[in-house]
Amino acid sequence: MKYVRQVATVTMKDLRAELRTKEAINASLAFALMILLLFSYTFDPEQEMMRQVSGGLLWIVFAFAGTLTLNRSFARELPNDCLDALIAAPIPGSALFLGKCFASFVLVLAVELVSLPVFGIFYRVHWTPQFPALFGVLLLGTWALTIIGTIFSALTVNIKLREVMLPMLTYPILMPALMSAMRLTTSLVNGQPIPEDDFAWLKMLVGFDVVFTAVSLVLVETVLVG
Amino acid sequence: MLSALFDSSVWTALAAAGVAAIASILFLRSRNFLYDSLALATTEIGLVLLAAGIVAGAIAGRLAGGFWWTWDSRLTTALVGVLLYAPYLMLRRAIEEPTRRAASAAVVSIFALFDVPLIALAVNWWLARRTVPAPFSAGWMILPVAILGAALAWMRLRQEQQRRAQDAERRTAQEI
Amino acid sequence: MSAVAVEGVWKYYGDYPALRDIRLEAAEGACLALIGRNGAGKTTLLRAIAGFSTAQRGKIKIFGKEPREAETRRQMGFIGHGISVYDELSALENLTLFGKLYGLPNPKKSANEWLERTGLERVRNGLVREFSRGMRQRLAVARAFLHEPRVLLLDEPFTALDDRAIAVLQRLLREGLAAGKTIVMSTHQLREALELATHVALLTRGQLAFHGVRTQEMVDDPGYVYARYGEGA
Numbered sequence: 052m053k054y055v056r057q058v059a060t061v062t063m064k065d066l067r068a069e070l071r072t073k074e075a076i077n078a079s080l081a082f083a084l085m086i087l088l089l090f091s092y093t094f095d096p097e098q099e100m101m102r103q104v105s106g107g108l109l110w111i112v113f114a115f116a117g118t119l120t121l122n123r124s125f126a127r128e129l130p131n132d133c134l135d136a137l138i139a140a141p142i143p144g145s146a147l148f149l150g151k152c153f154a155s156f157v158l159v160l161a162v163e164l165v166s167l168p169v170f171g172i173f174y175r176v177h178w179t180p181q182f183p184a185l186f187g188v189l190l191l192g193t194w195a196l197t198i199i200g201t202i203f204s205a206l207t208v209n210i211k212l213r214e215v216m217l218p219m220l221t222y223p224i225l226m227p228a229l230m231s232a233m234r235l236t237t238s239l240v241n242g243q244p245i246p247e248d249d250f251a252w253l254k255m256l257v258g259f260d261v262v263f264t265a266v267s268l269v270l271v272e273t274v275l276v277g
Numbered sequence: 278m279l280s281a282l283f284d285s286s287v288w289t290a291l292a293a294a295g296v297a298a299i300a301s302i303l304f305l306r307s308r309n310f311l312y313d314s315l316a317l318a319t320t321e322i323g324l325v326l327l328a329a330g331i332v333a334g335a336i337a338g339r340l341a342g343g344f345w346w347t348w349d350s351r352l353t354t355a356l357v358g359v360l361l362y363a364p365y366l367m368l369r370r371a372i373e374e375p376t377r378r379a380a381s382a383a384v385v386s387i388f389a390l391f392d393v394p395l396i397a398l399a400v401n402w403w404l405a406r407r408t409v410p411a412p413f414s415a416g417w418m419i420l421p422v423a424i425l426g427a428a429l430a431w432m433r434l435r436q437e438q439q440r441r442a443q444d445a446e447r448r449t450a451q452e453i
Numbered sequence: 454m455s456a457v458a459v460e461g462v463w464k465y466y467g468d469y470p471a472l473r474d475i476r477l478e479a480a481e482g483a484c485l486a487l488i489g490r491n492g493a494g495k496t497t498l499l500r501a502i503a504g505f506s507t508a509q510r511g512k513i514k515i516f517g518k519e520p521r522e523a524e525t526r527r528q529m530g531f532i533g534h535g536i537s538v539y540d541e542l543s544a545l546e547n548l549t550l551f552g553k554l555y556g557l558p559n560p561k562k563s564a565n566e567w568l569e570r571t572g573l574e575r576v577r578n579g580l581v582r583e584f585s586r587g588m589r590q591r592l593a594v595a596r597a598f599l600h601e602p603r604v605l606l607l608d609e610p611f612t613a614l615d616d617r618a619i620a621v622l623q624r625l626l627r628e629g630l631a632a633g634k635t636i637v638m639s640t641h642q643l644r645e646a647l648e649l650a651t652h653v654a655l656l657t658r659g660q661l662a663f664h665g666v667r668t669q670e671m672v673d674d675p676g677y678v679y680a681r682y683g684e685g686a
Contacts, residue, residue, distance in 0.1 A: 053556070060553045064542075071541045071580075132535025136596065139503060140554040141526040202388075206381055210371045220368065223361040224388055227395035230403055251402060259395060266391055270384050273305055276505075276521065374466055376509075 057142045061150020062157075068127065069158060075123040076158055083116035083166045091173050101174055106237030110229055112166055114196060114222070117159040121200030122217050124155050125208040134208065144272040148201065156197045163189055180242035188239060191256045192232030195263070199224050202267040205274045224263075231256035278418070279337035285422035286330025287355050291393070293323025293426060294362070298390035301383035310441060313379035316386055317369065318433035324362050326426050331355050350404040354397050361389050361396070454517045456481040456604055456635035457502060462511035464497055471497045472508070473659045479635055481603075484626070484649050486667065487639040488678060489656035495639035496534070496608050498656065502637065503531045503606050515604055527555060530602035532610050536593035540582035544573050544592050547581060548599055555600035567595040571621050587615035594622050598629070605629065607638040611645050619645060647672045655682050 069075055090108055094101060128134035137147055171178050178185060203220045207213045222229075231252040238245050245253065297316045304312035331352065338347040346352070365385050372378035457479040464472040472494050479485045487495050501508050504520030518525045531537075538547040545564055552560025568574045571591040581589060590613070597605065605626075611619060626636060626649055640646035647653070653671055655663040655678050663682035670677050 057554065060550065064539075064550050067546070068539055068541045130535075130540060132533055132537050133539055135505060135531065135533055135535065136537035136551065137554075138505065139526060139529065139531050140551065141523040141556065142554055143523075199388075206384060207368075209377075210368075212371050216364070216368060216371055219364040220385060223357065223364065224392050226357060227392065227399040230399045234403075255395065255399060255402075262391055262395075263388070266388060270387065273380055274384055276507075376507075 054143070054146055057146040058150045058153065061137075061142075061147055062153040065124070065127070065151055065154030066157060069123075069154070075120045076162065079116045079119045079158070079162045080165060082119055083112050083162055084169060086112045086115060087166065087170055087173055094174070101176060102241050103237065105170075105174070105176055105240050106233040106235070109167070109170060109236055109240065110192065110233045112170075113159070113163050113193070114225065114229060116162055116166070117193070117196050118200060118218055118221065120158050120162070121155055121197065121204055121221075122214060124151050124201050124204040126204065126213065129208065138275055144275045145268050147275070148205065148267065148271045151204075152197050152201045155201055156193060159197060160189065160193050163193060176240060177242055178240045181239040181244060184245065185236065185239040188232055188235045188253075188256070191260055192228060192236075194260050195225060195228035195232070195256065198260070198264050198267055199228075202271065202274060205271070228256055228259040231259070279333045279340070281416050281418040282422070283330045283334030283337060283355075284351070285419040286326045286333070287351060287358075288419055289423045289426040290323040290327035290330070290355075290358065292423070293319040293326070293430065294358075294386075294390055294393060296430075297323070297386050301386040304379055304383050308376075310375070310379065311438065313383070314434055314437035314441065316383065318430045318437055320362055320365055320386065322426055322430040322433055324359060324366070325429075326422070327355055327359055327362075331359065348404055350401045353404060354400045357396050357400060358393065361392060365389065455479060456483070456516060457485075457637055458512075458514040458517075459498070459502065460512045460514070462498075462501065462508040462513060464494075464501055464506070464508045471659050472501070475511070475656075475659075475661050477654055477661060477664050479637055479652065481635050482630065482633050483651045484630055484636040484638065485652045485654060486646050486650035487637060487654050487656060488641070489639075492658075493656040494659040495656055497659075499531075499606050499608050499637065499639055500533070503529065527600065528603040530597035530600070530605045532593055532597045532605075532607045534608060536581075536589050536596075538581055538589070538592050538596055541580060543578045543580055544568060544584075544595075545577040547592065548595060551596050551599055557600060563599055567599050570598075570625070571595045572617065585615075586613065587618040590614050590618045591621055594618070594625060598625055603634060605634060605636045605638075607636065609639055609641060611640065611643050623649065644672065644675060647675060653678060655679070657683055 094104065125134070128137060167178060170176065199221050200217070203217055207216045207220070210216060234249055234252045235245055235256070238249065297319045300312045300316040300319065303309070304316065334349070334352045334355070335345050338349065338352070339345050365382060368385055369378055369382050372381055455478040459475050459477050462472055462475045463470060475498060487498065489495050500506055502513055502515070502520060504526070513520055515525045515529065520529070542550070545568065548564030548567060549560045552563050557563050565574070565577070568577050571594055573588060573591055573595065576584065576588065581592065584592065610622060614622065623645060630636065630649065636649070638646055638650070647667065650667045653663070653665065653667045654661060663678060
């Protein structure tokens with residue numbers, strides 16, 4: 052399938068370039084670890100409090116560190132005017148967009164999967180029992196972060212104050228997804244399955260992913276070419 | 278009365294968001310800048326009304342229960358609404374070229390509108406455990422607030438159109 | 454049907470009309486040199502033809518189709534101010550990437566061929582960030598020619614090239630023209646560009662001051678067109 056190959060080409064290009072320089076991933080990882088460390092000054096790993104804030108803390112770490120990576124997504128095309136060449140190439144804008152989404156998704160997820168054990172160690176949380184479900188929530192939440200972060204990375208690529216505008220646009224829109232992910236993660240990371248009441252949050256997260264993936268794909272040509 | 282004011286402003290702002298999103302879609306299809314001006318005008322006025330409403334709601338909460346912020350789900354949703362649409366205005370200020378600005382702003386407006394119901398639901402679920410939401414109490418006040426909003430938006434639209442006309446005149450003068 | 458047709462194009466940046474009522478055509482196989490002072494609108498016009506921006510008024514057609522259609526994009530090669538290749542990838546990786554994006558049947562083979570044709574075969578695995586300026590420019594040329602485009606849009610391609618890169622580019626352009634390619638090239642009245650040109654167009658403050666066949670006088674004295682048709686003529 053030609054389309055799939057085009058998406059894969061873009062994804063592999065981004066991943067190869069990032070793994071050579073490791074700019075985004077190093078910054079993102081350092082930032083994540085730093086937030087985890089800073090927060091440890093606030094909380095004693097005393098059981099009950101930790102249990103309640105764990106989901107929130109984790110997703111704050113993921114969202115903030117993730118934005119560093121997502122900002123690079125289209126910004127990496129600016130030196131040498133590479134964005135021109137990508138837009139001129141006969142691939143659909145959606146293929147370019149999805150290719151970058153998948154690359155960012157992998158990078159952000161990698162930082163999350165490193166942060167999780169660190170979190171477990173610093174805060175003495177046993178996150179392994181429900182790992183499959185936890186991983187599922189990570190995937191859904193990270194996709195939400197990625198899709199919104201990438202489309203706005205494309206939107207803000209040429210603006211002054213890009214580094215300020217990207218978080219300003221991304222975080223408010225992400226709120227429903229972040230809230231869902233936080234709520235679900237709080238139970239799962241403490242080894243508890245998702246309670247009945249909280250299944251609505253899972254639906255909200257999935258719904259968010261579906262709706263905004265669709266909206267992004269519809270609007271991507273406008274964002275890229277104006 | 279203050280909480281009725283708050284509720285009215287929330288509904289008016291919601292209508293403004295809807296109009297802005299529709300205007301944004303129409304701009305993207307037709308590239309007619311009237312729609313861009315309309316989207317800008319309604320978003321600005323909606324945001325102003327919403328902010329004023331939040332203040333009213335906060336005061337109402339203080340008078341009723343003694344706290345400035347009651348974490349009432351409607352009040353919190355309204356606040357998130359402000360955070361959602363303020364970047365629209367910031368973005369416009371950050372892009373100078375008019376076509377690019379209008380198109381980018383239109384995209385943000387559309388994204389924001391899709392988010393509004395999700396935010397309302399999410400905040401409601403989140404806070405339902407903590408507070409009992411106050412009964413909806415806009416009542417008759419919604420009419421004057423909505424009319425005020427529409428009038429302000431209309432004035433803002435006229436102002437924006439005038440500004441564009443002046444720009445166009447300046448443009449033509451340069452061509453001669 | 455001409456290869457490139459610009460029909461009554463106006464382009465504004467805010468209040469400022471960067472292009473005013475541009476009407477010009479380039480037939481297939483022609484080489485059009487676009488000359489003009491800095492800020493005259495050469496880059497704006499080229500980018501509009503390439504489909505990077507849309508004109509507020511008027512139409513642009515490449516072989517009768519819109520610049521943004523996939524088929525048109527496949528047939529178009531563009532060199533702008535930047536080299537549009539990735540610093541952190543190797544020359545071969547860069548060309549293979551673009552080969553894949555352009556749907557070439559054997560991207561790696563085409564990439565290697567073009568590395569040889571631009572004299573970069575010995576550094577094929579070197580990262581672009583370590584290349585000299587001339588090497589980077591030659592790679593940019595390889596990228597633009599890689600997919601055998603029918604139309605080439607070049608924005609001041611000879612500026613800041615070293616001698617070897619100039620020679621490579623001239624040779625490739627000559628071969629391209631002989632093979633029937635159409636070239637629209639903006640230039641700062643450089644002899645190298647005017648020699649290749651079949652037609653010349655002069656842009657002054659966004660307007661077309663002259664559009665016609667390239668004569669020997671223009672090659673001998675590049676300032677000729679300005680003196681004759683430019684401002685204060």
